[in-house]
Amino acid sequence: MSNVFKLTEQGVKRSREGLFGKIAALFNRSNIEDSTWDELEELLILADVGMLTAEKLLDRVRKRVKDGKLEQGGQVRNALKEEMARLLDIPSKPAGAVPANGMKVILFVGVNGTGKTTSIAKLASEYKSNGKKVLLGAADTFRAAAIDQLKVWGSRVGVDVVAHQPGADPGAVVFDTLEAARSRGMDTVMIDTAGRLQTKHNLMDELKKIKKVAGKYEAVQEVLLVIDATTGQNGLSQARSFAEATEVTGIVLSKLDGTAKGGIVLAICDELQIPIKYIGTGEKMDDIAPFDPKSFVDAIFGEAV
Numbered sequence: 278m279s280n281v282f283k284l285t286e287q288g289v290k291r292s293r294e295g296l297f298g299k300i301a302a303l304f305n306r307s308n309i310e311d312s313t314w315d316e317l318e319e320l321l322i323l324a325d326v327g328m329l330t331a332e333k334l335l336d337r338v339r340k341r342v343k344d345g346k347l348e349q350g351g352q353v354r355n356a357l358k359e360e361m362a363r364l365l366d367i368p369s370k371p372a373g374a375v376p377a378n379g380m381k382v383i384l385f386v387g388v389n390g391t392g393k394t395t396s397i398a399k400l401a402s403e404y405k406s407n408g409k410k411v412l413l414g415a416a417d418t419f420r421a422a423a424i425d426q427l428k429v430w431g432s433r434v435g436v437d438v439v440a441h442q443p444g445a446d447p448g449a450v451v452f453d454t455l456e457a458a459r460s461r462g463m464d465t466v467m468i469d470t471a472g473r474l475q476t477k478h479n480l481m482d483e484l485k486k487i488k489k490v491a492g493k494y495e496a497v498q499e500v501l502l503v504i505d506a507t508t509g510q511n512g513l514s515q516a517r518s519f520a521e522a523t524e525v526t527g528i529v530l531s532k533l534d535g536t537a538k539g540g541i542v543l544a545i546c547d548e549l550q551i552p553i554k555y556i557g558t559g560e561k562m563d564d565i566a567p568f569d570p571k572s573f574v575d576a577i578f579g580e581a582v
């Protein structure tokens with residue numbers, strides 16, 4: 278993950294070459310007319326920015342154009358980019374420093390198929406290359422294939438996986454994973470969970486249990502919600518349910534490479550007010566980038582300010 282901008286650029290290639298390319302081109306003309314704003318709004322909505330967020334952006338940019346007497350297309354485009362970056366800059370909730378003897382426990386939640394297991398593998402690899410001692414817990418015990426998938430990734434990355442039989446109690450898996458992590462001197466634990474949200478109650482209870490176990494080990498808990506960028510506004514409403522049920526500390530937006538509607542990033546930040554921590558840019562182990570608002574906006578417009 279050395280070059281955030283380059284990775285982000287790869288990840289948003291389809292958006293840049295599609296709708297955002299058109300948005301950028303709107304401002305190549307020298308005069309901004311009323312119809313330009315209408316076209317902009319239409320393109321933003323097509324790009325999954327969402328109606329409310331699109332209106333908010335337009336209002337802010339139009340106000341800046343009026344107040345600052347911006348006339349040239351390039352100036353207006355820059356104002357739009359700045360307002361987008363501002364919208365994406367959601368402050369992190371302080372998770373607190375990991376105590377000297379403590380661990381960091383990262384829980385991955387989200388709907389099935391969004392990319393939880395793959396994202397765990399990517400981040401485990403990243404943490405490992407930064408010298409962290411990582412242990413994975415296979416608490417998605419619902420399907421045997423899910424446990425196997427995590428084990429396969431674990432051996433590819435070179436980190437151990439604690440797993441029980443299919444159908445086992447996820448809480449027990451978490452307990453064993455943390456016990457093993459403590460006795461082996463691990464500092465980071467990543468927990469894979471089943472993508473179900475049958476009742477918010479179940480999930481909340483499960484998370485509470487995990488938190489309790491984690492507390493025993495002075496562990497700092499992070500809950501990362503994985504959202505599939507290709508599911509657009511639908512994915513956003515699923516995400517809202519998860520965010521209501523649990524205290525989500527950050528978002529991993531997977532499969533950004535698979536959509537031309539990268540505007541979903543703006544909708545997520547604006548509507549959920551939860552920071553995006555990482556973006557998934559492909560299926561391979563290195564296809565993940567930390568999310569940086571300015572890099573994202575520059576990459577999706579295809580130019581730095």
Ligand code: GDP
Pocket residue numbers: 387388389390391392393394395396472503531532533534535556557558559560564
């Ligand atoms: P889970 O059910 O949430 O654990 O989802 P998985 O990790 O099993 O991923 C589901 C599918 O999405 C797999 O085929 C992954 O290879 C694919 N996938 C995950 N992340 C990305 C990504 O960032 N880009 C692309 N193109 N595919 C991804």
Ligand code: MG
Pocket residue numbers: 393394395417423469
């Ligand atoms: Mg999975």
